[in-house]
Amino acid sequence: MREEHWTSSEQETRALARAFAGQLQRGDVVALVGELGTGKTLFVKGVCEAFRAQQHVSSPSFIILNRYEGKDQSDRELLIHHLDLYRVKSLDEIYDLGYEEFFYGDGITLIEWAEQLGDLLPSKRYEVHLSYGEFDSHRRIVIESFRTPLVPVPSEKRAGTP
Ligand SMILES: Nc1ncnc2c1ncn2[C@@H]1O[C@H](COP(=O)(O)OP(=O)(O)OP(=O)(O)O)[C@@H](O)[C@H]1O
Ligand SMILES: [Mg+2]
Secondary structure, eight states: OEEEEEESSHHHHHHHHHHHHTTOOTTOEEEEEESTTSSHHHHHHHHHHHTTOOSOOOOOSSOSEEEEEEEOTTSOEEEEEEEEOTTOOSHHHHHHTTHHHHHSSSSEEEEETGGGGGGGSOSSEEEEEEEEOSSTTOEEEEEEEEOOOOOOOOGGGSTTOO
16 A cells, blocks of 8 residues: 655644544554654644544654553554654664564554664554655655565475475
8 A cells, every 4th residue: 555645734734644543453553754844743643633642742852652542443442652763872772662562562653763663663564754845834745554475385385284
């Protein structure tokens, strides 16, 4: 899946993020990639609105990780993890956060400056690329979904076959 969108206001970006949140499932990871001020945090705000997370969403400048409590469509509690890796200097800082909980747990994880993760980024993920348009309030937002490629295992290599 690859979609290209253009928005011309903060409100439109939030609305796009709310609509995008409709396809998110528990355990999903969303990598947000884009220069300073392109709207990554606003996109997170929109996703949080969709999950009715009431807490104040902010770019965690000094904190790497924020957590918000929201609700899914069936009113079950849903945890949203919001990471901002702008200031992360070493992957050790991410290991220290216990990244497995949010990458492979049953909440939703949104990561600003996700490119800092390198190989730690799960292969099943969404990527949201934000960039500036011609006018101050224009943004180009490309949303892509990556899934682990299903490589068929030849029968002679399957476990249990002689
Ligand atoms: N179409 C638009 N979509 C999103 N934000 C917009 C748009 N037009 C203008 N803006 C402004 O751009 C800024 C985006 O800020 P935001 O904090 O979301 O960016 P960011 O990518 O998270 O930045 P940082 O890299 O510093 O974390 C806001 O001030 C917002 O009002
Ligand atoms: Mg931000």
